[in-house]
Amino acid sequence: MSFASKLLVDIHTHVYLPRYTALLRSRTSVPFIRTTSTPEGTPEDRLLILDHEPSGGRPVGAQYWDREEKLKFMDKHGIDVSIVSTANPWLDFLPAPQAQALAFELNEDLEQYCSTAPSPTSHKIKRLYGFGLLPLVPEITTSALVDIVHQIGKLPHLRGLIMGTRGIGKGLDDEALDPVWAAIEKAGLVVFLHPHYGVDVNAWGDKDNGHVLPLALGFPFETTTAATRLILSGIFDKFPSLRLLLAHSGGALPVLSSRLASCIDHDPIVASRLKHDARYYLGKLYLDAVAYGPEELGFASDVISRAHRYKTTSSVVKGAADRSIGSKRMLFGTDHPFFPPLSSTEKWKSVTENLEAIEAVQGWNQEDKDAVRGGNAVSLFKLENSDGPEIL
Amino acid sequence: MSFASKLLVDIHTHVYLPRYTALLRSRTSVPFIRTTSTPEGTPEDRLLILDHEPSGGRPVGAQYWDREEKLKFMDKHGIDVSIVSTANPWLDFLPAPQAQALAFELNEDLEQYCSTAPSPTSHKIKRLYGFGLLPLVPEITTSALVDIVHQIGKLPHLRGLIMGTRGIGKGLDDEALDPVWAAIEKAGLVVFLHPHYGVDVNAWGDKDNGHVLPLALGFPFETTTAATRLILSGIFDKFPSLRLLLAHSGGALPVLSSRLASCIDHDPIVASRLKHDARYYLGKLYLDAVAYGPEELGFASDVISRAHRYKTTSSVVKGAADRSIGSKRMLFGTDHPFFPPLSSTEKWKSVTENLEAIEAVQGWNQEDKDAVRGGNAVSLFKLENSDGPEIL
Numbered sequence: 001m002s003f004a005s006k007l008l009v010d011i012h013t014h015v016y017l018p019r020y021t022a023l024l025r026s027r028t029s030v031p032f033i034r035t036t037s038t039p040e041g042t043p044e045d046r047l048l049i050l051d052h053e054p055s056g057g058r059p060v061g062a063q064y065w066d067r068e069e070k071l072k073f074m075d076k077h078g079i080d081v082s083i084v085s086t087a088n089p090w091l092d093f094l095p096a097p098q099a100q101a102l103a104f105e106l107n108e109d110l111e112q113y114c115s116t117a118p119s120p121t122s123h124k125i126k127r128l129y130g131f132g133l134l135p136l137v138p139e140i141t142t143s144a145l146v147d148i149v150h151q152i153g154k155l156p157h158l159r160g161l162i163m164g165t166r167g168i169g170k171g172l173d174d175e176a177l178d179p180v181w182a183a184i185e186k187a188g189l190v191v192f193l194h195p196h197y198g199v200d201v202n203a204w205g206d207k208d209n210g211h212v213l214p215l216a217l218g219f220p221f222e223t224t225t226a227a228t229r230l231i232l233s234g235i236f237d238k239f240p241s242l243r244l245l246l247a248h249s250g251g252a253l254p255v256l257s258s259r260l261a262s263c264i265d266h267d268p269i270v271a272s273r274l275k276h277d278a279r280y281y282l283g284k285l286y287l288d289a290v291a292y293g294p295e296e297l298g299f300a301s302d303v304i305s306r307a308h309r310y311k312t313t314s315s316v317v318k319g320a321a322d323r324s325i326g327s328k329r330m331l332f333g334t335d336h337p338f339f340p341p342l343s344s345t346e347k348w349k350s351v352t353e354n355l356e357a358i359e360a361v362q363g364w365n366q367e368d369k370d371a372v373r374g375g376n377a378v379s380l381f382k383l384e385n386s387d388g389p390e391i392l
Numbered sequence: 393m394s395f396a397s398k399l400l401v402d403i404h405t406h407v408y409l410p411r412y413t414a415l416l417r418s419r420t421s422v423p424f425i426r427t428t429s430t431p432e433g434t435p436e437d438r439l440l441i442l443d444h445e446p447s448g449g450r451p452v453g454a455q456y457w458d459r460e461e462k463l464k465f466m467d468k469h470g471i472d473v474s475i476v477s478t479a480n481p482w483l484d485f486l487p488a489p490q491a492q493a494l495a496f497e498l499n500e501d502l503e504q505y506c507s508t509a510p511s512p513t514s515h516k517i518k519r520l521y522g523f524g525l526l527p528l529v530p531e532i533t534t535s536a537l538v539d540i541v542h543q544i545g546k547l548p549h550l551r552g553l554i555m556g557t558r559g560i561g562k563g564l565d566d567e568a569l570d571p572v573w574a575a576i577e578k579a580g581l582v583v584f585l586h587p588h589y590g591v592d593v594n595a596w597g598d599k600d601n602g603h604v605l606p607l608a609l610g611f612p613f614e615t616t617t618a619a620t621r622l623i624l625s626g627i628f629d630k631f632p633s634l635r636l637l638l639a640h641s642g643g644a645l646p647v648l649s650s651r652l653a654s655c656i657d658h659d660p661i662v663a664s665r666l667k668h669d670a671r672y673y674l675g676k677l678y679l680d681a682v683a684y685g686p687e688e689l690g691f692a693s694d695v696i697s698r699a700h701r702y703k704t705t706s707s708v709v710k711g712a713a714d715r716s717i718g719s720k721r722m723l724f725g726t727d728h729p730f731f732p733p734l735s736s737t738e739k740w741k742s743v744t745e746n747l748e749a750i751e752a753v754q755g756w757n758q759e760d761k762d763a764v765r766g767g768n769a770v771s772l773f774k775l776e777n778s779d780g781p782e783i784l
Contacts, residue, residue: 170597171597173597173599199591199592199595199613200591200592200594202592203591203592203613203614203617204617205563205621206562207621207624207625208661209621209624209659210661210662211655212624212652212655212656212662213617213621213624215655216620216648216651216652216654216655217620217644217648217652220648220651221591221595221609221644222595225595225596225609228605228608229599229601232599232601232605248651251644251648252616252643252647252648255641255643255644255647255683255688255691256608257685258684258745258749259608259612259683259685260604260609261684261685262608262684262745263604263608264608266603266731266734266742267601267603268734269600269601269602270601270604291651292650292651292653292654293651293653294708295691295694295695295713296647296649296650296651299690299691299694302687306687316684316685316686316745316749316752317752318748320754321687339654339655340658342658342660349654349657350654350658353650356707356708356710357650357708359710360710360711
């Protein structure tokens, strides 16, 4: 067993780079950071990123922007490597020229954030890698997007890119993005699909449930919708080598995938568009292991494991699929610096419960669990290759 | 083993009673039925029930209102007993006085629909039972609602009531409904929670995906949101004997329940309101087995099975829960007459795949599967008791 196969790699961990944080501080409408006072009179930075932010936003501090805090967090939790991404809402709110310029700069910043970090001495894998950003905003040109894909592909510590669900205004199932997907596929970059907007806030009612409903439900609903629309658009028929990583274990997509297949079966327009049963395409996905429970992880793994059985049929396939198959496409993550502990503790519960959940999955052997904790990330992001992903 | 434990009981099967159909035909805005012509010139009834109905609505025929068609469908699929409910959108669109009067009449109609059906001769269980309706509309009085609960409780073939998610305008987590829940709990009636509105249509984008997105995703998102809001409102702490049956296997709630628990953990206002970890309350639910896949059913069963472990902890519990526990709260359903076959076939695929899915669940023994197919319904709806549910 190689050294790398025992690493703990966090693939869902966010940063607001200093350049981005300065932008948020300069703004007075969402998204922005404002400095207020606690009831005790202590100055406090609060982050507001949603139009209907509950609880007056959330307190933020150095863990959102300071690399030292990221490394301390990693040390505390035994995380060897982090693949860091800008947190939502990325560049969604900017006019195209500003978004394009800032994407370029932030990608360079993130490369530097990673490349200048202290590295473990015993092997060539660094401590920090990154997901770059695209200026996915209305009125951007396809060629500008493709240029940024090429920029990311050449930055050696950037191994993928993170994106929200709005594309250039019409969602990710917009054919105008086909050249972008083609460039991403060709560059061998991993797309980390992450939510921001949730669903219409009227769904949550008028009771004070804090951030619970938009975070627990709205986020996964948004990811589920975007990934489903991509599947319905035939993206995996068009770009079979595209590597799409879904946040929060794919949200509700795994549990709704047989229902989705059934609904497609009853809608000839959609059925005739796709080469395979919807469940087949779930085997093309990668899922983070940020689901907080062992049953959830095991089930998501089953849905990936069964996918190949639906290549040529849309009838129920009997017999258990080997749960280990799915484990090869699931990857540990923490969602740091979100979900901080309410009181100072040695470790963050949001992190330890994701680790405990991986350890407790029934039907995953030790090798499978090691793969989910880090081995899969080492392969997917080609961390043993110092030049970045191979070009296809 | 008793005869009743081998019955096939369909607990998710809809009807538009003739009185309700006449109302839909009399209307010219959603919801309504209009008679149009097919491209070949044949007259065709089309049902439009959503504000942004895709594909000009769906063709409807006698299977939506004719009891003979329901019985023929049952015979064709070997269904012994159906517990029939009015399909969405129920009475949601009516002014309070009309909704109240019509609820009363439709409940009497449904009792007659059931009581006058031919009955198998060899035992006292009838072929048809029903879920009644409440006039859950704005400006209805609580006492009017409670009166209708009492009406349903006294009608011997009605064993529960179906409801959407809007309550009397502010959702089901509205404290104004507390007396209604109390009356339902006392009457021993099962609440069948069923979606209608989905989520804001902007989520679906502008591609023509027919009914796929609102049905495959929007419906379960709505049920998930309503059930989660009920859990957050503390309904199961207030009404511990309330029997709540969720459509479509609870939608996304099972797969998001550990995420929900984690989000609650990080939001003290909500956490302090509830007596238990969110996952505990899932053990209070009943779920239909309308998920179209064996892995989905098995997972939903796991989530119910593990629930009792979270009574006193919110930390990850290791070790497999006995999947049989959950099987006792899952019940076969068909969603008839929706999802008809595209061409005439001996059996409906939407029905056979739900039966095949039950048969293929790993870790359910023969007794568990029989329970899901019918035994659970016999107990939950007290079908061997000719007078209806026992009063608590």
